[in-house]
Amino acid sequence: MALVSVDHLSKAYGRIRAVNDFSFEVQPSEIYTLVGPDGAGKTSIMRMLCGLLNPDSGRLSIAGHDVSSRLEEIKPLLGYMPQTFSLYPDLSVEENLIFYAGIYGVTGPGFTQRCEYLYTFSNLKPFSKRRAGALSGGMKQKLALSCALIHQPKLLVLDEPTAGVDPLSRRQFWEILLRFRADGVTILVSTPYMDEVARADRACLLFNGRKLSEGTPTELTALFDGRVFFLDAEPTVELVQRINTSPDLRARRFGSALHLYTGKDAAADDVVRTLIDAGMPSPQLREIPPDLEDCFIQLMERAT
Amino acid sequence: MKEHAVVIENLSRHFGQFKAVDRVSLTVSRGETFGFLGANGAGKTTTIRMLCGLLMPTSGGGSVAGFDIATRPEEVKKHIGYMSQKFSLYPDLTGRENIHFYGAAYGLARTVIRQRLETLAERLSLHEFIDRRTASLPVGWRQRLALAVALLHEPAILFLDEPTAGVDPVFRRRFWEILYELAEAKITIFVTTHYMDEAEYCGRISIMHQGRIVELGRPFDIVRRLDAAGLEDAFISLIRSREATNA
Numbered sequence: 001m002a003l004v005s006v007d008h009l010s011k012a013y014g015r016i017r018a019v020n021d022f023s024f025e026v027q028p029s030e031i032y033t034l035v036g037p038d039g040a041g042k043t044s045i046m047r048m049l050c051g052l053l054n055p056d057s058g059r060l061s062i063a064g065h066d067v068s069s070r071l072e073e074i075k076p077l078l079g080y081m082p083q084t085f086s087l088y089p090d091l092s093v094e095e096n097l098i099f100y101a102g103i104y105g106v107t108g109p110g111f112t113q114r115c116e117y118l119y120t121f122s123n124l125k126p127f128s129k130r131r132a133g134a135l136s137g138g139m140k141q142k143l144a145l146s147c148a149l150i151h152q153p154k155l156l157v158l159d160e161p162t163a164g165v166d167p168l169s170r171r172q173f174w175e176i177l178l179r180f181r182a183d184g185v186t187i188l189v190s191t192p193y194m195d196e197v198a199r200a201d202r203a204c205l206l207f208n209g210r211k212l213s214e215g216t217p218t219e220l221t222a223l224f225d226g227r228v229f230f231l232d233a234e235p236t237v238e239l240v241q242r243i244n245t246s247p248d249l250r251a252r253r254f255g256s257a258l259h260l261y262t263g264k265d266a267a268a269d270d271v272v273r274t275l276i277d278a279g280m281p282s283p284q285l286r287e288i289p290p291d292l293e294d295c296f297i298q299l300m301e302r303a304t
Numbered sequence: 305m306k307e308h309a310v311v312i313e314n315l316s317r318h319f320g321q322f323k324a325v326d327r328v329s330l331t332v333s334r335g336e337t338f339g340f341l342g343a344n345g346a347g348k349t350t351t352i353r354m355l356c357g358l359l360m361p362t363s364g365g366g367s368v369a370g371f372d373i374a375t376r377p378e379e380v381k382k383h384i385g386y387m388s389q390k391f392s393l394y395p396d397l398t399g400r401e402n403i404h405f406y407g408a409a410y411g412l413a414r415t416v417i418r419q420r421l422e423t424l425a426e427r428l429s430l431h432e433f434i435d436r437r438t439a440s441l442p443v444g445w446r447q448r449l450a451l452a453v454a455l456l457h458e459p460a461i462l463f464l465d466e467p468t469a470g471v472d473p474v475f476r477r478r479f480w481e482i483l484y485e486l487a488e489a490k491i492t493i494f495v496t497t498h499y500m501d502e503a504e505y506c507g508r509i510s511i512m513h514q515g516r517i518v519e520l521g522r523p524f525d526i527v528r529r530l531d532a533a534g535l536e537d538a539f540i541s542l543i544r545s546r547e548a549t550n551a
Contacts, residue, residue, distance in 0.1 A: 038471065102455075138344065194473070237485050253481075254523070256522050294350065
């Protein structure tokens, strides 16, 4: 049975349809990622799942309990880390943990044991007396995660936990998530960054409150319809525009490189010919696999 | 105008015993799109504050837009533009009003502001939404407006801090197409970001670690040199191997 089940969920704010007939399921011990830009509906979905926001229509359940009617049963199962960290900056690392433990009734030896376990992941023990406000971004993030996990929830809901954090801290954070997953925690996490999807078990691409597609990272990139070629070039704006007048070829510039997108039946020779016609002397093409951003852009364009 | 937008040699800044920036040398040409990367605490912000004339070097030095950062910081400030992810636009004003407000703050004459507003509106395709209240605009449009404000005093170099954080990939692409056009007009684009989705749009990038530049080159060359799956993997393996050596 799915641990999280969301069925035909909708939510509007005035005229804006933030979440539009959205359904998905998360299986036990899975890391499931909601990927989309700001305003795609990620936060609204998570807040509705945590019982913090009422849906206009649709059903949500966690471990078989309906979120709207059985919230008290759900609360102990759920750890939620909102976008703006809910830490108390004037309290120390340890005091923040005590505070959150108190809310969930985690006390005595159970609390001490749980803290030791969480410190093995966060490496925050040497800083237990430091004020939360004085921690680095990466450390704050690990403390917020520890607070969300203090009562041993089955499901962890993380809303853009890696926003504003450098790549190394982000990678370490994901390594911690993988270890919690190995301990049986199910994780629902949102991000605006495509490169984070690679580490999830499954991901859902969202745009304008709707699901564009869903699957494993490999399945998602396999959805891309076409071929992608790489070209080492110093393209001018005008050259890119000239190439893009061709009906079967799209050029996108990445700094000193061009990515060329064609239909899946196109031949590399035809691409070379188009480039020569556009004024490139002797283009050396190399086919590259499409990435998730390519896939997202194509799905977005086809959806609108 | 010099051909180099940024030239720094052995630039250092110490805070007590701590070497935040440690003998950094870097040359960025006019019209480059340059990405300045590094982990938190690597020395990026300190370097940029020196480049913007906001902080004096401990030793070494350099020039930005042809002006010495230590002896002529006021000139440097006049010739750079800055755009941050946290937009400084007034939400209750329209785009046009925001531009007039900032133009006046820069001390530009009304006629000059009006002229530049026309040029920028054309170049950045602002016409569609320039008379709407800023708060009501989608984030991608607000970004273009913030870019217009940063360009109003015609800077030679534009410093951008995570300019496309959180926007969808199609908007990001359009925004970068604008940056490429500016670069072709010889405005230097100097980007700091934690996101490789953005860094891949830069012509060249540098990666800073513990106050030093430890990697410099075109993104795809760096990925190839480090035999990495992508730029993020390259970044992480580079920093981790450095930290293993230091340990």
